[in-house]
Amino acid sequence: MDLLVIGTVALDDIETPYGTRKDIVGGSATYFSYAASFFTTVGVVGAVGGDFPAEYLDLLRSREIDLSGLEVLADKQSFHWAGRYEGSMESAQTLSTDLNVLENYRPVVPEGSQKTSFAFLANAEPSLQLSVLDQLEGTRFLVCDTMNLWINNYLDGLKQVFARVDGIVINEGEAVMLTGIDNVVAAADALLEMGPHTVIIKRGGHGSFLRCREGRFAIPAYPLTAVKDPTGAGDSFAGGFMGYLASRKSTAFADLKRAMAYGTVVASFDVEDFSLDSFRRIQRCDIESRLGQFEDYVRF
Amino acid sequence: MDLLVIGTVALDDIETPYGTRKDIVGGSATYFSYAASFFTTVGVVGAVGGDFPAEYLDLLRSREIDLSGLEVLADKQSFHWAGRYEGSMESAQTLSTDLNVLENYRPVVPEGSQKTSFAFLANAEPSLQLSVLDQLEGTRFLVCDTMNLWINNYLDGLKQVFARVDGIVINEGEAVMLTGIDNVVAAADALLEMGPHTVIIKRGGHGSFLRCREGRFAIPAYPLTAVKDPTGAGDSFAGGFMGYLASRKSTAFADLKRAMAYGTVVASFDVEDFSLDSFRRIQRCDIESRLGQFEDYVRF
Numbered sequence: 020m021d022l023l024v025i026g027t028v029a030l031d032d033i034e035t036p037y038g039t040r041k042d043i044v045g046g047s048a049t050y051f052s053y054a055a056s057f058f059t060t061v062g063v064v065g066a067v068g069g070d071f072p073a074e075y076l077d078l079l080r081s082r083e084i085d086l087s088g089l090e091v092l093a094d095k096q097s098f099h100w101a102g103r104y105e106g107s108m109e110s111a112q113t114l115s116t117d118l119n120v121l122e123n124y125r126p127v128v129p130e131g132s133q134k135t136s137f138a139f140l141a142n143a144e145p146s147l148q149l150s151v152l153d154q155l156e157g158t159r160f161l162v163c164d165t166m167n168l169w170i171n172n173y174l175d176g177l178k179q180v181f182a183r184v185d186g187i188v189i190n191e192g193e194a195v196m197l198t199g200i201d202n203v204v205a206a207a208d209a210l211l212e213m214g215p216h217t218v219i220i221k222r223g224g225h226g227s228f229l230r231c232r233e234g235r236f237a238i239p240a241y242p243l244t245a246v247k248d249p250t251g252a253g254d255s256f257a258g259g260f261m262g263y264l265a266s267r268k269s270t271a272f273a274d275l276k277r278a279m280a281y282g283t284v285v286a287s288f289d290v291e292d293f294s295l296d297s298f299r300r301i302q303r304c305d306i307e308s309r310l311g312q313f314e315d316y317v318r319f
Numbered sequence: 320m321d322l323l324v325i326g327t328v329a330l331d332d333i334e335t336p337y338g339t340r341k342d343i344v345g346g347s348a349t350y351f352s353y354a355a356s357f358f359t360t361v362g363v364v365g366a367v368g369g370d371f372p373a374e375y376l377d378l379l380r381s382r383e384i385d386l387s388g389l390e391v392l393a394d395k396q397s398f399h400w401a402g403r404y405e406g407s408m409e410s411a412q413t414l415s416t417d418l419n420v421l422e423n424y425r426p427v428v429p430e431g432s433q434k435t436s437f438a439f440l441a442n443a444e445p446s447l448q449l450s451v452l453d454q455l456e457g458t459r460f461l462v463c464d465t466m467n468l469w470i471n472n473y474l475d476g477l478k479q480v481f482a483r484v485d486g487i488v489i490n491e492g493e494a495v496m497l498t499g500i501d502n503v504v505a506a507a508d509a510l511l512e513m514g515p516h517t518v519i520i521k522r523g524g525h526g527s528f529l530r531c532r533e534g535r536f537a538i539p540a541y542p543l544t545a546v547k548d549p550t551g552a553g554d555s556f557a558g559g560f561m562g563y564l565a566s567r568k569s570t571a572f573a574d575l576k577r578a579m580a581y582g583t584v585v586a587s588f589d590v591e592d593f594s595l596d597s598f599r600r601i602q603r604c605d606i607e608s609r610l611g612q613f614e615d616y617v618r619f
Contacts, residue, residue, distance in 0.1 A: 107501040201407040203524065205544040224503065225525035226539065235616060237539035239526065244505040276619035316535060317617055319576035 020085050021265040024051045025064040025126050025151050026141025026254070028071070028089060032101035032115075033293060035108060037247040043294040044075040045100065047141035047164070050251030053295055054258025054285045056082035057303050059265040061258075062132050064088035064151070068095040068120040078295070088129045095120040108249050109223045128154040137265040139257055140184070142166045145176030152183050160270050162186035162217070162261060164253070170197050178213060185270075186217035188257050194220050203228065204235070217275065219260070221253055229279055233272035238279050241287035241313055248293045252286045255298075259285030259306075284309045320385050321565040324351045325364040325426050325451050326441025326554070328389060330371070332401035332415075333593060335408060337547040343594040344375040346398065347441035347464070350551030353595055354558025354585045356382035357603050359565040361558075362432050364388035364451070368395040368420040378595070388429045395420040408549050409523045428454040437565040439557055440484070442466045445476030452483050460570050462486035462517070462561060464553070470497050478513060485570075486517035488557050494520050503528065504535070517575065519560070521553055529579055533572035538579050541587035541613055548593045552586045555598075559585030559606075584609045 026048030032041050048063045055061040062085035067076075069091065079086060096119035102111040126147060133156050140148045140163040148163055155161065161184045169177050170193060177197075181187060187210065191203055200206040203220055207230035210218045220228040224246075226239040260282035267274050284306055291297045326348030332341045348363045355361040362385035367376075369391065379386060396419040402411040426447060433456050440448045440463035448463055455461065461484045469477050470493060477497075481487060487510065491503055500506040503520055507530035510518045520528040524546075526539040560582035567574050584606055591597045 107495075195407075202544060202546065204542045208544060222525060225522060226537075228539075228542075235542050236619070237526075237542065237617060238619065239528075239537035239539060242504045242528075242535050242537065244502060244508060246502065273619075280619045314619075317537060319536070319538065319573075319580045319614075 020062045020132060020135055021059045021137060021268075022055055022061040022261055023064065023088075023128070023132050023135040023138040024048045024055070024061060024141060024258070025128070025139070026051060026143070027098050027121065028063065028065045028067050029098040029100055030071070031099070031250060031294070033248055033250055034103040035248050036105070037245075038293070040293045044072075044078070045250060045294060046098065047251075047254045049079070049295070050254035050289065051139060051141060051258035051261075052079060052084045053082060053298050054255040054289070055262030055265070056084055057285065057306055058259070058262030058281070060085065061262065062086075062088055062135065064126050064128055064132070066090040066092060066120050066124050068097040069093035071097045078299070085132075088127070088132055090127070092120050102250065104249060107224065108246055111250070126151050134158075136160065136268070137261055138162070139261050140164065140180075141254060145169055145173045145180050148180045149176065149183075152180070160185050160261075160264060162188060162257070164188045164257065165193065167193055167196060181210075182214040184215050186219065187215045188219045188221060188253070190253070191220050191222045204230075207235075217270070219279070221256065223252075227256070227279060227283065229275060231272060231275060236276045236279065238283055239317060241283055241309065242316065243287055243291065246290045249290045250294075252290050255289035256282040256286040258282070280310060280313060281306065284313055320362045320432060320435055321359045321437060321568075322355055322361040322561055323364065323388075323428070323432050323435040323438040324348045324355070324361060324441060324558070325428070325439070326351060326443070327398050327421065328363065328365045328367050328371070329398040329400055331399070331550060331594070333548055333550055334403040335548050336405070337545075338593070340593045344372075344378070345400065345550055345594060347551075347554045349379070349595070350554035350589065351439060351441060351558035351561075352379060352384045353382060353598050354555040354589070355562030355565070356384055357585065357606055358559070358562030358581070360385065361562065362386075362388055362435065364426050364428055364432070366390040366392060366420045366424050368397040369393035371397045378599070385432075388427070388432055390427070392420050402550065404549060407524065408546055411550070426451050434458075436460065436568070437561055438462070439561050440464065440480070441554060445469055445473045445480050448480045449476065449483075452480070460485050460564060462488060462557070464488045464557065465493065467493055467496060481510075482514035484515050486519065487515045488519045488521060488553070490553070491520050491522045507535075517570070519579070521556065523549075523552075527556070527579060527583065529575060531572060531575060536576045536579065538583055539617060541583055541609065542616065543587055543591065546590045549590050550594075552590050555589035556582040556586040558582070580610060580613060581606065584613055
């Protein structure tokens, strides 16, 4: 196994202008691992309740995703999130968050996965991310996500996380909030000073921006005339990004750039339908085909 | 003369976090023509008052900008705009607008300029843009700008303009407002249905997007750690874009893409200082050098 993700496997209720879905499979580790599975072998650390449909676990296993780190607690309910998107659908309105099985959950990385070369800490409370960091050994490229809630309430813990990871993936607004710098290019420079040597700023429909020791890189979003459900776009991006890097066993600047292009293309598939519906219809060749179109789209 | 711009030549008061300037040279035609002058010969149609400093006119003439279409009305004051930028400086807060010489002004295109191959109608009330359209003959590539004020109040006139031009340059928010479509890719498709065969959507610090008959293209903004004064960025972009096309005597898709890269780079110089201060320090070779860096920045 080349890549590990520590995150949520959830059931979601989603409302968008394109429809409403109840109890569909979601969660950061779900989107991340499925996206990464187009490129490499990936393992999941997380927990679900006894209510979690076996068909969804089978779906992930069918992608050769290692679920040995996914605890199934039969007497609990799965983590459940309900959200609504409106207008340009750039951000979700959270309708409810039920932690359920994740209440008091502490991630345990299986012994065989502790030395995985590439790992992604999906958005979680910083103390949980730190407890995972204590369990990993010699990870070559360790990347974390976060959110405004932790920036506002657990900034000290978050800074400890940043000091110990190689890369961070963060939204534009969060980067500004965290650094107090309105200019996103300068904000990325400031984030680099906090520890990570690779900073990726996600800009939703405007693409993403990379700052690393070797330089800067920017990429637009893939042009879609309709976004049906943006849930999981950021985690799908991260999964494509990390999956490609793990498959290349590289974090060279040129590979980081290309990995961002793959992440962008994979995320573009995700948002074309609810849950994993679009992913289930595609194969690696579809990603390559769209990547070719994307190269034309940005080349001048 | 290969390129004509019909727009404002103004005196501006500008406040940004980087300082305050009073009565500095500004206006859409000023920024556009200076930006275009790095690439081609350009003429200006507009009007200034007797108060307009001769040194500014000399500055434009030093760039071989043809001012035969710039009326100087000695007994009037020049158009004056005062604005303030805060935070990420993506949009200006208008403090005052004094039309002065532009009150009841009707643009007159000099006879020798009516057959110019490339022309740009800077933001103006649609009836003024229509009166200019009546004066032009056989223009090969005619592009217009607009703003939310006309979308809200003179939509019929604006639609008449769109039906008669080849291209439009419009902000992302205006494109959404005009079409009622939140998805900017789909909004650009809808704008194409209104007449122009080339639609450029400006996204400020997020770059710009092109939709034309041959396809789509997107480009990020040039990465700057500090923007001192964004005034004129859009007109400088348009000037670089149109100037490059006029110099190539082409509107082929490949040239449109490259023109957007030039426009982006020229605009990046504009915003690094107040008024034309940054433009005055650079030459074409500086633009070429930054374009090279920009190509590296977006290539994967």
